Amino acid sequence: xxxxxxxxxxxxxxxxxxxxxxxxxxxxxSPSLFWYVQHPNKGLQLLLKYTSAATLxxxxxxxxxxxxxxxxxxHLTKPSAHMSDAAEYFCVVSGPSSGGSYIPxxxxxxxxxxHP
Amino acid sequence: xxGVSQDPRHKITKRGQNVTFRCDPISEHNRxxxxxxxxxxxxxxxxxxxxxxxxxxxxxxxxxxxxxxxxGSFSTLEIQRTEQGDSAMYLCxxxxxxxxxxxxxxxxxxxxxxxxxx
Numbered sequence: 001x002x003x004x005x006x007x008x009x010x011x012x013x014x015x016x017x018x019x020x021x022x023x024x025x026x027x028x029x030s031p032s033l034f035w036y037v038q039h040p041n042k043g044l045q046l047l048l049k050y051t052s053a054a055t056l057x058x059x060x061x062x063x064x065x066x067x068x069x070x071x072x073x074x075h076l077t078k079p080s081a082h083m084s085d086a087a088e089y090f091c092v093v094s095g096p097s098s099g100g101s102y103i104p105x106x107x108x109x110x111x112x113x114x115h116p
Numbered sequence: 117x118x119g120v121s122q123d124p125r126h127k128i129t130k131r132g133q134n135v136t137f138r139c140d141p142i143s144e145h146n147r148x149x150x151x152x153x154x155x156x157x158x159x160x161x162x163x164x165x166x167x168x169x170x171x172x173x174x175x176x177x178x179x180x181x182x183x184x185x186x187x188g189s190f191s192t193l194e195i196q197r198t199e200q201g202d203s204a205m206y207l208c209x210x211x212x213x214x215x216x217x218x219x220x221x222x223x224x225x226x227x228x229x230x231x232x233x234x
Binding site: 032036041042043044045046049051090092094097101102103104105106107108109 | 119120156157158159160161164171172174207209220221222223224225226227228
């Protein structure tokens with residue numbers, strides 16, 4: 001069984017300040033972890049993924065995430081927010097289902113609000 | 117643009133009617149996924165195909181739901197006897213997967229079909 005918890009439903013920051021979106025996961029196996037972004041009226045887009053290589057993963061648009069097994073966390077960060085970062089962000093864990101397939105489980109999402 | 121496309125983008129129907137959605141994946145992708153997303157929630161997995169074979173179905177997928185991918189290319193999702201609780205965004209995604217790497221597949225999502233059941 002696997003699950004993912006996004007600890008904040010909304011995060012509000014000012015442009016130019018750091019962003020932290022928190023994600024905790026639960027998995028019986030060594031999971032793969034992803035962050036996706038969803039802009040209004042646009043499809044989900046992959047930001048980055050962890051696949052058991054480096055624990056610090058760099059993604060697109062200056063985002064990065066650190067896999068911490070001891071804390072079962074995969075928080076998403078960015079040093080300086082841009083107005084264009086305002087969107088819904090989803091943390092995803094992928095592990096084997098009872099049928100043997102790797103099925104992604106999405107968190108409920110965190111809405112990032114960026115103020116001028 | 118050769119991304120994932122979905123048709124229609126919006127569908128309004130009356131309770132009890134049948135609806136069918138289509139998804140066209142990225143052409144060389146062998147895996148195709150269907151998800152449902154309701155307001156304020158993340159996408160929930162419904163089913164997926166490896167080529168034309170439907171390999172897994174969620175318990176969310178009631179008997180009123182059926183999906184096909186007859187030639188391993190486009191896919192359809194049909195909902196029979198729609199209910200108001202079926203109102204949601206239905207998302208399709210595709211990926212290029214090799215055996216043993218499916219956990220790390222990057223899925224490419226379409227824009228979704230928004231279903232409203234009156």
